[in-house]
Amino acid sequence: MLGVALVFAGAAAMADTGADTPKRVVSINLCTDQLALMLADKGQLISVTKMSQDPRSSAMAEAANTVPANASRAEEVFAMNPDLVLAGAYSSYATVQMLQRLGVRVEVFKAASSMAEIRSGITRMGAVLGQQDRATEMLADFDAELARLSDAPAHRPRAALYFANGYTTGEATLTGQIVQAAGFANISSEQGFAAGGFLPLEKLALTNPDVVITGQPYRGASRAEAVMHHPVIERLKSRATVAAITDRDWVCGTPFVLRAVAEMRDLRLSMEPAK
């Protein structure tokens, strides 16, 4: 019995080292890009997407710039001869299917919408890249920092998240979780939103939030973003504290999320009257 167990353990140990560590990893999703850049060995990751090289959307832009970019297309990815492709749940289904049909190993990572999902994402990325030790370290840091930041007051100030096209996000989303971890109450929950949805401007006006959190505008103009300049929003902003989300910290399920939490927490603390 023990002998069989030893054989299995030995086999498992062997599987852990060397044989299962991919050497040519291509990532085709912004979020997997960043997580992989943080966990992979130098030279293990051979390509990331163009977006991860943009400091506006990526917290790992500098590191990403040392690696060639891809446009997430099956043909160019396959031409790189990867032994592992990292994709997101929203990567083109056709691209993922094609790569799998061509015999490439593809690991699809769901977008994280809670702290727990960020943790499991880190763990899985570590396993997939053969970097379990680094992942464990990262998790420990993550947990410690999160604990440090989690000092929600008894009375949470009310925050409204409002983006282009009148979109708001609730507690079942990453942005909602960030805001909650920082100690705010989300007006979307009051309005009955679990995840994201369209909130009419009139209803937003009725909520009278303490904090208004908006997205940062993109280049050029658009009707979708025009609502952000509506007099009602301007008025709400003038009465409340204002914050803007930065894509690089808020969008992907990486430890950088904690930077966003810290920022929001600082904001909350600055709003409290000196005791």
Place this chain on the structure above:
Amino acid sequence: MRLMLALSALVLLLFVGSLTVGPAGFGGLSALWGGDGPMPLIMHEIRLPRALLGLMIGLSLGLSGAAMQGYLRNPLAEPGLIGVSSTAALGAVLAIHTGLAGAWMLGLPLAALAGAVIGVGLILLLAGPRGGSLTLILAGIALSAMAAALTSLVLNLAPNPWAANEIIFWMMGSLADRSMTHVWLALPLMVVGWLLLATTGRGLDALTLGEDTAAAMGIDMRRLRLVLVFGTACVIGAGVAVAGSIGFVGLVVPHLLRPLVQARPSHLLWASALGGAAMVLAADIAVRIMLPDGDLKLGVLTALVGAPLFLHLIYKTRRGLA
């Protein structure tokens, strides 16, 4: 006149109704005159501009529809159908996404005006002074298709990632989340257009007997044509710039009201203006009742009413031609 009083009363009723409907709940009229809480803000900055724009745009669409039908002597001629709204939208989209609208406030309505002028001009050129139905509709289809394609192109090439989805707004129209800024932006051009179109009554009456007779009765045909082109372009351009294309109003309203004014083009002008205002206000109330928490486009409702009527008119025209 009794009809004018009745229509005016209807418009007033719908205007007040429009002020009382919205996601924040029914009622709230008293908040127009001040008060505490968020309702005055909602009334002044969301509902009032929306109702005003509904009124202004409805007036414009009804008036320009009646004017174009009177001039072309064709009940199928309406600015939306013949492509003027689409070209105006193209002008507006170009202004927004080249940054002109951002740099100069008036840039937006003026660009839409330019688009509308080109649209009306092209239609008159393509369809000829006596707009035969077939030529008119074909020219309208061609113009609309071209303008819509170019608008899509501009939106897809725009640097902003949201822009590509805007096409729905431009083609179906919406009064949601408009502010008083939009009212002031559109009003001057619209007033100019209303005044211009109001002067066409006499000429349109005379045109009942044909171009030759109208000219012999002292109507300056070239001036009438110019006034019509610019008047229509002004009101359509201003309206589309702030609310996108809202179609079929200029088709349905004159058609419904024509029997009530004994088919006199000059009387139909103001009757259609009031009727158009009523129709747009009613549609805007309906979209908020049907989908209170969503953003149902205005053009959806007007098309649901207008398209069947359009088919009916085509059928009648075919029978007449047969």
Place this chain on the structure above:
Amino acid sequence: MTVLSLDHLSVRLRERAIFNDVSLSVSRGEFVGLIGPNGAGKTTLMRAALGLVPFSGDSSLAAMPLLQRARHAAWMPQTRDIAWPVDVDTLVMLGRVPHLSAAARPTDTDRAAVDDAIARMELEPFRHRTVTRLSGGEQARALIARTLAQDTPLLMADEPIAGLDPAHQIATMQVFAGLANEGRAVITSLHDLGLAARHCTRLILLGKGGIAADGPPETVLSPENLRDIFGLTAWFENTAQGPVFQPLKVIR
């Protein structure tokens, strides 16, 4: 008193000379019948006189400013366009457009003119009927009534009696003759030479690129003119019931 004078009027359309060097003048009290074969240019002549087509030469009417011209001459074209289903009363009232300013309501004078026109054309039973639902002849009478309501010194009509029944043809010619008697002038083009002979005070025969004859009916309807311009022979006699004219044979 002259109501219309044309001086060396010529019109070219699409490289073709329609007519050349036409000079004539029409005075009050005249009922002029403009006759000629198809394509002779009758319609073009009248439209040129009104300034509706480009021409070279002079026309006293075309030289007037638009509104004054409209108050001086009423024009009924051959194409009987009625764009909208208005009623007869409204249609005839359209004749008052040159007299009404932009937003004015009709005055008693306007109403009187309309009533008079409707009475003359015997349209009283149709007053509130939709014009587009009337027969072709009735529509024509309504359109003629419109020109009467315009109350002008000169009335020009292009084939106004085509399509009317014989009784109404005669009645309309009598109305026109009556207008001339009252001191106005009427110019109409027509193909019915018999009616022209019986009612018109003067005939102008258009043919071969100009005016072939101009004068009283018996002079203009000479056998030579009939042969050269129309290619016809006819029987013409002044009877006890007035002049009677009947085309007989075609001469090739």
